[in-house]
Amino acid sequence: MINAGIVGASGYTGGELMRLLLNHPKVNIEAATSRRLSGEAVSDTHKHLRGFSDLKFEDLGPEEIKERCDVVFVAVPHGTAMNIVPELIDSDVKVIDLSADYRLKTDIFEEVYGIEHADPRDAVFGLVELHPEIKDQSFIANPGCYPTGATLSAAPLAAAGLLKMAIFDSKSGITGAGINPTPASHYPNMAENVQAYKLTTHRHRAEIFQELNRLDSKLTDVSFTPHVIPSIRGILTTAHLFVNDSLSVEDVRDIYTDFYKDKPFVRVLDDIPSLGAVRGSNFCDIGFEVDANNGRIVVISAIDNLVKGASGQAIQNMNVMCGLDEITGIWTPATSP
Amino acid sequence: MINAGIVGASGYTGGELMRLLLNHPKVNIEAATSRRLSGEAVSDTHKHLRGFSDLKFEDLGPEEIKERCDVVFVAVPHGTAMNIVPELIDSDVKVIDLSADYRLKTDIFEEVYGIEHADPRDAVFGLVELHPEIKDQSFIANPGCYPTGATLSAAPLAAAGLLKMAIFDSKSGITGAGINPTPASHYPNMAENVQAYKLTTHRHRAEIFQELNRLDSKLTDVSFTPHVIPSIRGILTTAHLFVNDSLSVEDVRDIYTDFYKDKPFVRVLDDIPSLGAVRGSNFCDIGFEVDANNGRIVVISAIDNLVKGASGQAIQNMNVMCGLDEITGIWTPATSP
Amino acid sequence: MINAGIVGASGYTGGELMRLLLNHPKVNIEAATSRRLSGEAVSDTHKHLRGFSDLKFEDLGPEEIKERCDVVFVAVPHGTAMNIVPELIDSDVKVIDLSADYRLKTDIFEEVYGIEHADPRDAVFGLVELHPEIKDQSFIANPGCYPTGATLSAAPLAAAGLLKMAIFDSKSGITGAGINPTPASHYPNMAENVQAYKLTTHRHRAEIFQELNRLDSKLTDVSFTPHVIPSIRGILTTAHLFVNDSLSVEDVRDIYTDFYKDKPFVRVLDDIPSLGAVRGSNFCDIGFEVDANNGRIVVISAIDNLVKGASGQAIQNMNVMCGLDEITGIWTPATSP
Amino acid sequence: MINAGIVGASGYTGGELMRLLLNHPKVNIEAATSRRLSGEAVSDTHKHLRGFSDLKFEDLGPEEIKERCDVVFVAVPHGTAMNIVPELIDSDVKVIDLSADYRLKTDIFEEVYGIEHADPRDAVFGLVELHPEIKDQSFIANPGCYPTGATLSAAPLAAAGLLKMAIFDSKSGITGAGINPTPASHYPNMAENVQAYKLTTHRHRAEIFQELNRLDSKLTDVSFTPHVIPSIRGILTTAHLFVNDSLSVEDVRDIYTDFYKDKPFVRVLDDIPSLGAVRGSNFCDIGFEVDANNGRIVVISAIDNLVKGASGQAIQNMNVMCGLDEITGIWTPATSP
Incomplete structure (x- = not known):
């Protein structure tokens, strides 16, 4: 043990x-x-x-x-x-x-x-899906919650050298702000609301940029705007991704399924992810559409901010670092509905 | 298997x-x-x-x-x-x-x-905490969601012959009404609301009555009023229990802890239960206060309606029927917060 | 002005x-x-x-x-x-x-x-529906939020000398706890929950008792148990009322409609009140059923805790004290849905 | 009358x-x-x-x-x-x-x-803030809910010829989907969730495009992605606006306050709008930040989808068409919290 x-x-x-x-x-x-x-x-x-x-x-x-x-x-x-x-x-x-x-x-x-x-x-950045070198490490920096969902939504396109500009518009549950009560977590302020904050200056942008830029050093235009939604858990990221080539739905699907083919916690879907299907679990669900107007690809990723966005991912890192199967102990379906 | x-x-x-x-x-x-x-x-x-x-x-x-x-x-x-x-x-x-x-x-x-x-x-009524004879059965009627939380909140007093009258005021999450959309599950109707319904005529009253009356045949005055609250899961039951003896807090605590001493899924608490602490789990949390004015004992029970109130309890029944440890496969903490 | x-x-x-x-x-x-x-x-x-x-x-x-x-x-x-x-x-x-x-x-x-x-x-207790003497006062004590909804739900029966015992099980929105963040108003604690508190000792019981006992000095058995629900505004009170006579639905309806016949802000309904229909307004909606089992009458009242339960009622008091029509400036339908 | x-x-x-x-x-x-x-x-x-x-x-x-x-x-x-x-x-x-x-x-x-x-x-498009010619009309097409909030968030930059590309990421309350229950409005599906849909093909994009392109015919790159959030009312639009000039915060503020200086229902704020501050009212609140990284301007607009996004705006149109003061009968603060 x-x-x-x-x-x-x-x-x-x-x-x-x-x-x-x-x-x-x-x-x-x-x-x-x-x-x-x-x-x-x-x-x-x-x-x-x-x-x-x-x-x-x-x-x-x-x-x-x-x-x-x-x-x-x-x-x-x-x-x-x-x-x-x-x-x-x-x-x-x-x-x-x-x-x-x-x-x-x-x-x-x-x-x-x-x-x-x-x-x-x-330190190695502990996003297991992108960092196979974790298995040899004794010290890992576990990713932030927003960067986990945002980076996974865009990494396949970045790795393929296809990503020209990325705008991440993320919607997070309120546990992201921690266990201590504040005006921002006060029920009457957050219920029936969606609160944008740090529209252009959130610190997590630097993590997302670092990881995507590592996959494609030509990529420099990365924006991130976070919001809090009336939900306990979960982050849904809407990634508005502009690519420098004309990609069909099949192209994009192939790129994503291929990139994540041995990654058990990333599920590339045919439909649009919801927070319910990942609640309490370590999954990152990904779906997308290609915009016929301007080649924009809209990718949606859904994670549980406390699991894949924090503690579950930390255990996933531990599993890899300890030579265990990556999924040990965290291969559990979401609590849904 | x-x-x-x-x-x-x-x-x-x-x-x-x-x-x-x-x-x-x-x-x-x-x-x-x-x-x-x-x-x-x-x-x-x-x-x-x-x-x-x-x-x-x-x-x-x-x-x-x-x-x-x-x-x-x-x-x-x-x-x-x-x-x-x-x-x-x-x-x-x-x-x-x-x-x-x-x-x-x-x-x-x-x-x-x-x-x-x-x-x-x-059929034997499949409330494991009250029916040890389940272990010999091949057919079990799994209890309703409301009757599970209500009956467990009052059973110790009924079994002790102390319960004179019981009024159950229950608050249920919306999954209790099923997977099909109706006006009663329509988000704009239920958010920011609590909806009482079938104030005196809900069918589950009969189950609660049958189980408590089985424990004390003198008990006849049992009322039940259900409500739906804006929550996906969970039933919190407020049991207004009138007893025919003067009971101290210690008396009540002894009665409950003794009654549930070998029942792993019932937790008798020192404080007031919340739905968050049972969400996704098979627990029934119970807390109470004794009313100094009139001897009323207010007992609060909290369950997840889909787990202890339905599917988890069904598996608990299966475990007992199959000779497995009652907790096998369902000994999992709540997904909280 | x-x-x-x-x-x-x-x-x-x-x-x-x-x-x-x-x-x-x-x-x-x-x-x-x-x-x-x-x-x-x-x-x-x-x-x-x-x-x-x-x-x-x-x-x-x-x-x-x-x-x-x-x-x-x-x-x-x-x-x-x-x-x-x-x-x-x-x-x-x-x-x-x-x-x-x-x-x-x-x-x-x-x-x-x-x-x-x-x-x-x-001071005169500023529940306009019960205190016509307000019009001569220069100082009024505006009622508490819970006592407003609870008292109005039972007053007609108390005034008729028919009320033997009353148990008020109230469900309040979170603004009732005020503007300052606390663990009890922390979104992750209250969403998907209903929190009972002060099961037998809430101070508002004394107000309810005082008002009902004023209407019928024989009435002594009054209980009150409050809960917080995941809603910004609103109090729904479930009044479990035991009467010392056999009353039909028509009897009860007559008693209530007669009692409130000149009270513009109390609406006696044929169905069960919801918080949505009073949100932001000064109404108290009342509905009920008679329990065929034990003569219990279950009355539901719905108010907006910040309006009829506080500020709207204060203005209603002001109107009466100043010789204005009671409804001046506050005769506004709810913001619904 | x-x-x-x-x-x-x-x-x-x-x-x-x-x-x-x-x-x-x-x-x-x-x-x-x-x-x-x-x-x-x-x-x-x-x-x-x-x-x-x-x-x-x-x-x-x-x-x-x-x-x-x-x-x-x-x-x-x-x-x-x-x-x-x-x-x-x-x-x-x-x-x-x-x-x-x-x-x-x-x-x-x-x-x-x-x-x-x-x-x-x-027909004249009934967005009063952009169409002074409404006062001479007897027939008006009242704008869609999303187009109202999105267009108002970007119109000042478009009118100034400064807008190069606009991506609108909107978050709507559930009443936007109407009064009839569907899986998309089923409480257990929408609570604790945010649901993106029609990521690139929502029909309201055409309205937004038409209005902005009318203000600047060079503008062609307009994207729109809608989401539903667990809220009864409200639309918060996050407009990611790329401009073809370097603008300071003061520049942007001047452009917006000047553009909306005689528009009583648009409030240009120093902070970030929330849905609570417009709930039930006809206001469109607007706030923004300038992204130091790439000149992107992130503008947030908040409206009540049923008021400024539908019925309130229709009455605003009626007022103008009938020669009344634009604000007659709808100059009411939000019901907040």
């Missing part, structure tokens, strides 16, 4: 890691840390876990974590992870960081986040 | 049976029937199952079902099941009927549903 | 007072106070009022308010109003207090709210 | 016309037609109107409508209006058609809708 630790386990990604790991046949949840809740039962915070785990939150230093755990998921805010990861990483423990701290090249990170990086090291 | 068949698999309970059975280590889904959809892929209707099953809907007669299946779940409307069950039941196949047809004693059924019963046989 | 002031105008009831008063043909909104937001435009907080009002929040003392205003709405939290009202009330200004401070007799208030009353004076 | 008739009054736009007209000081609702519901009370269908109107649906021929009405709103489906309008229009009655039949030039209509036009006449 793999002994897993979760650093910063009181939030949504921590809770979701535990929900998923409890069903993982090869993992024992060894430790869940929270300075603030140290000593309290994990299931007092994550009430759906009552009956499943007697675990208590602990306030652990890196030495004890490394001693007890084989794999550590770091689920703390950006800016904090960079102070924790270095003390964990220099060891034989495998580390998967769910924060933003190691997703971007250091100089880009510092520019985008406006803070100096305390630990300027490179 | 147990070969399972689902008769009438195109609706929500059919889809949920498949979602759950796909994760059951001892079950193979052998057949899913639908006359209307015969020949179509199951995953064209239940899109969240794409990638999990190549099953096609079939239009099968009882002989073929019995030949291929060890267990049959009947998920057709009330009034229809009574014409299918008799042809299945006279065999060594185990049958679990999810319709209302066999839940009530025949005379009560005919009175409540206003139709003549085509197959007036007795 | 009546010059109206709103003390504590930054919350939902303040915003709703302004929305409604802007359409009132006899009222000028003279002042809106907020210590915290003093100097800021009212429409920066209440964004739907942009273009309608150049008003700025002010931090005003009682003297200035009295000088500038003919009517003052006090929309501050309970415990605060009692320190503001006395300085306003001793004048020719009309005062309508929307807090809980003056709704209950002083001794009951102190017991229920656990604080000493700084200003133990009596 | 203007006597108004509504042809096809049983749907959402018919109900909304009546809700709004009931508050219009210059209008008497003279007739509401519905063949199917003829003889039934209007308030049996539109329950929020109970107490406001004794009107019954009638099945009227064009002669009788013309005789009784000064203004006729035609609220029947596209393809039907073209058979009704000609019989109404040849008279001194003013006609406002809310269907799609007269919004496009005939040849474009026939191409987009795939049907032959029975009445190939030109």
Whole structure:
């Protein structure tokens, strides 16, 4: 059994890691840390876990974590992870960081986040479908929720050198903003609404750009506009993709099915994805249409932001890093309707 | 492996049976029937199952079902099941009927549903927590969704002979009304609303009454008023229970925890249950307060109507009927938040 | 024109007072106070009022308010109003207090709210349908949201001396908890949920009891259990009413239609009320069924908690106090669907 | 008083016309037609109107409508209006058609809708902010819901000759799909979801294109992708606008505020619009950001699809056609929250 630790386990990604790991046949949840809740039962915070785990939150230093755990998921805010990861990483423990701290090249990170990086090291970007080299890594930067759905929606065209410009218009459930109440998560503000925000300046654009540009260095025109919708979970991304060639529906279908042919968690559909069909699961569903007017290809991707967009993908990374089948423990259909 | 068949698999309970059975280590889904959809892929209707099953809907007669299946779940409307069950039941196949047809004693059924019963046989009521005799049965009438949550909220007091009068005020998610669109499920009618209906005449009252009266034949005053809330899943029942003795919080807690002490799917809580903590799971969470004014005990129970209120409970019944551990394949935490 | 002031105008009831008063043909909104937001435009907080009002929040003392205003709405939290009202009330200004401070007799208030009353004076309870004496008052305690819907659902039976026991099971929209984000208003906690709380101890029970007991002093058994539903606005109350006589549907209908015959804002329906049909309006819709099993009468009332449950009712009170037609400025159909 | 008739009054736009007209000081609702519901009370269908109107649906021929009405709103489906309008229009009655039949030039209509036009006449497109010539018309084609929000979001840049390419990504509430239940409006399908549809082929694209191209004939690249969100009302449009000049925030602000300076129902904001601030009202709120990366301007517009997107705009047209102040009877703030 793999002994897993979760650093910063009181939030949504921590809770979701535990929900998923409890069903993982090869993992024992060894430790869940929270300075603030140290000593309290994990299931007092994550009430759906009552009956499943007697675990208590602990306030652990890196030495004890490394001693007890084989794999550590770091689920703390950006800016904090960079102070924790270095003390964990220099060891034989495998580390998967769910924060933003190691997703971007250091100089880009510092520019985008406006803070100096305390630990300027490179990490592999943990989007399993694009990074086969994950299997040799002991440290992975788990992708952001928006970049997961956006990048997967456009990667096949970028990899084929066909993508000229990409505009990602994403719609996210409200758990993307975290477990703490704010005006933006206040029910009367969000119900019966859809709230656009950071129309041109969201930090996740840099991740999407980095990944697509890596697939095609000629691609420079990448835009991203996020919205919050009245849904607990899920991200639906509408990718308006302009290509530099005339592509038929069959062309596009071939490109996508071929690109994702050995990727069990990406389903290329004949119809338009919905959030219900991925809710609680690690899938990314993709559908598309070709615009007869201007060659625009509209690709829709649907993920669960807490699973494929965070905790499920982290476990998918763990599986690959540990030599397990990629789908181990997370091959579960969505809870639908 | 147990070969399972689902008769009438195109609706929500059919889809949920498949979602759950796909994760059951001892079950193979052998057949899913639908006359209307015969020949179509199951995953064209239940899109969240794409990638999990190549099953096609079939239009099968009882002989073929019995030949291929060890267990049959009947998920057709009330009034229809009574014409299918008799042809299945006279065999060594185990049958679990999810319709209302066999839940009530025949005379009560005919009175409540206003139709003549085509197959007036007795069946054990498949509320596992109350019916240990399920383990010897080959035919079970799976309880209704409302009766599951309502009966479990009051059973300990009824069994103790303490319950004088019970008023169940239940709030159900909209999947309770089925997969077909109606004005009652039309989004603009149900969002931002809570809709009471059949204030005094809902048929499920008879099931609740039958079960509680079985525990205490002196109990006659049982009322039930259902509501639909803007939620996909879940039933929260507020049980206003009047008792014929003065009970302290500790008394009530002892009665409930003792009654449910070996029942893994009932969690007696110190706080008030929420639908989120049971969503997608087979749990029934129970909490309560004692009214200092008049001895009323207000018990809240929360279930997922499609799981503990239907398909999960059917599998729980199957587990017991087949000699498996009651929790096999359905010991999964809720998808929360 | 009546010059109206709103003390504590930054919350939902303040915003709703302004929305409604802007359409009132006899009222000028003279002042809106907020210590915290003093100097800021009212429409920066209440964004739907942009273009309608150049008003700025002010931090005003009682003297200035009295000088500038003919009517003052006090929309501050309970415990605060009692320190503001006395300085306003001793004048020719009309005062309508929307807090809980003056709704209950002083001794009951102190017991229920656990604080000493700084200003133990009596006030008329501003439920216009029950208190014709409002027209002679210069100070009114505007009812709570839950008590409005609950009391109106049972008052006709209480007034007829027929009510033996009342159990109010109420379902409220989330604006009832106010404008400030809390875990209870956090979208992921409340969507797809219905949350029961204070099952037996909610303070509004005392108001309901006081009003019904005033109509029938023999009535003592009144219970109240509140819930929050995923809706922005609205309270649906399910009143389980036990009567000491056998009443037919026609009897009950006669009692209700007669009782409310000159009350324009109460609509006694032939069907079951919905929140949509009262949304944004000052109506209280009432429907019912008689339980053939036990003589229980189930009455459903539907109101908009911010209108008939707060600000609309306050204006209705103002109209009566000022000698205007009760419906002036608030005779508007619901925004439905 | 203007006597108004509504042809096809049983749907959402018919109900909304009546809700709004009931508050219009210059209008008497003279007739509401519905063949199917003829003889039934209007308030049996539109329950929020109970107490406001004794009107019954009638099945009227064009002669009788013309005789009784000064203004006729035609609220029947596209393809039907073209058979009704000609019989109404040849008279001194003013006609406002809310269907799609007269919004496009005939040849474009026939191409987009795939049907032959029975009445190939030109009509002025009733977007008041862009068509001052409405004041001289007796027949107006009221714009579609999506085209209203999309066109207003981009018109100032198009009119300035600055718009090179426009991609409209719109998110609509579910009432946009009408009053009849369908799988697309089934609560369990739409809650917790956002559903993209007709990614490249929605008919409303032609209206948007026609209007923007009219403002700048060089503009040819206009895309439109609609989505349905879990909201009853509202359309939020995210307009990704590419311009052929480098524009600062101040430039854009000047262009928009200047363009809309005498348009009372368009509010150009400093922040990002929300649906709550326009709910139930006739406003179109507009906000924007300039993308520092690529000169893209992201403009957000928010409308209520049933008001500014349909019935409110129809009344705005009526006001102008009848020589009334444009805002008469519809100058009402949103019902918010």
